[in-house]
Amino acid sequence: KIYQFKADQSVNALYGTFEHAFGKFSFLGGLRAELATVKADLVSRDSTITTNYSGLYPTLHLAYKLNETGQLQLNYSRRVNRPETDELNPFPEYTDPRNLQAGNPRLKPENIHSVELGYQWQAKNFSLVPSIYYRYKFNGFTRVTEAINDSTTLRTIKNLSSDQSAGLEPVLTINAGNFLTANLNGNVFYDQIDASAIGYSNKKSI
Numbered sequence: 001k002i003y004q005f006k007a008d009q010s011v012n013a014l015y016g017t018f019e020h021a022f023g024k025f026s027f028l029g030g031l032r033a034e035l036a037t038v039k040a041d042l043v044s045r046d047s048t049i050t051t052n053y054s055g056l057y058p059t060l061h062l063a064y065k066l067n068e069t070g071q072l073q074l075n076y077s078r079r080v081n082r083p084e085t086d087e088l089n090p091f092p093e094y095t096d097p098r099n100l101q102a103g104n105p106r107l108k109p110e111n112i113h114s115v116e117l118g119y120q121w122q123a124k125n126f127s128l129v130p131s132i133y134y135r136y137k138f139n140g141f142t143r144v145t146e147a148i149n150d151s152t153t154l155r156t157i158k159n160l161s162s163d164q165s166a167g168l169e170p171v172l173t174i175n176a177g178n179f180l181t182a183n184l185n186g187n188v189f190y191d192q193i194d195a196s197a198i199g200y201s202n203k204k205s206i
Contacts, residue, residue: 003043003044003091004043004044005040005041005042005043005044005089005090005091006040006041006043007038007039007040007041007085007088007089008038008039008041009036009037009038009039009082010036010037011034011035011036012034012035012036013032013033013034013035014032014033015030015031015032015033016030016031017029017030018030024064024065024066025062025063025064025065026062026063026065027060027061027062027063028059028060028061029058029059029060029061030058030059030060031056031057031058031059032056032057032058033054033055033056033057034054034055034056034057034080035052035054036052036053036054036082036109037050037051037052038050038051038052038053038082038083038088039051040088040090040105042090042091042105044091049105049106051106051108053108053109055078055080055111056078057077057078057079057080058076058077058078059075059076059077059078060074060075060076060077061073061074061075062074062075069121069122069123070119070120070121070122071119071120071122072117072118072119072120073116073117073118073119073120073129073131074115074116074117074118075114075115075116075118076113076114076115076116077113077114078111078112078113078114079111079112079114080109080110080111080112081109081110081111081112081141082109083103083104083107083109083141083157086103087103087104087107087141087157088103088104088105088107089102089103089105090102090103090104090105092154097152098151098152098153099152099153099155100148100152100153100154100155101154101155101156102154102155102156103156103157104156104157104158107141107157107158107159108139108159109139110137110138110139110140110141110159111137111138111139112135112136112137113135113136113137114133114134114135114136115133115134115135116131116132116133117131117132117133118130118131118132119131125174125175125176126172126173126174126175127172127173128170128171128172128173129170129171129173130168130169130170130171131168131169131170131171132166132167132168132169133166133167133168133169134164134165134166135164135165135166136162136163136164137160137162137163137164138160138161138162138163139159139160140159140160140162140163140193141157141158141159141160142157142158142159142160142193142195142198143155143156143157144156144157144158144198158197158198159197159198160193160194160195160197160198161194161195161196161197161198162193162194163191163192163193163194164191164192165189165190165191165192166189166190167187167188167189167190168187168188168189169185169186169187169188169189170185170186171183171184171185172184172185190205190206191205191206192204192205193205
């Protein structure tokens with residue numbers, strides 16, 4: 001079968017930033033107001049699904065210089081990830097007759113709140129930034145497999161209720177002149193998801 005699908009997205013945004021420093025303390029703040037419309041046109045089904053959403057997305061970066069080589073940092077941000085066109089397309093792709101894959105035209109954008117507290121140690125040729133973080137995500141994207149009948153499955157994408165994680169992430173950067181820059185980072189974390197929005201009663205964690 002041949003299907004026709006169109007997706008249009010418009011985003012209207014207004015944003016501003018403000019930066020100031022006094023003594024050893026500095027901060028950078030920003031705020032973006034957004035109004036967006038996503039229109040999924042299922043041409044082959046003569047159906048249109050329109051989703052409107054709005055939001056305020058602040059960012060804040062605070063820094064306090066302890067000495068010539070080190071400073072404390074505290075960062076907060078709220079970010080939004082919008083679904084791609086393929087993730088909105090409900091018409092299936094036939095990898096084989098019994099395993100289908102399709103998008104979800106009712107998919108909402110995912111939102112992420114992030115807080116990080118770190119220490120930056122800056123030397124001549126390298127810097128070290130160990131930080132602890134907490135991230136909270138709602139309406140996150142997740143892939144699910146559903147049974148259409150006894151012999152056919154459909155893999156699609158849906159919104160989670162929420163996803164939260166916390167951890168420790170050190171980042172080491174080394175500069176060896178003008179010809180080499182190396183980055184090394186690690187991550188120790190705890191992550192918990194709540195998938196009650198798609199029918200799972202218990203929270204899962206790793």
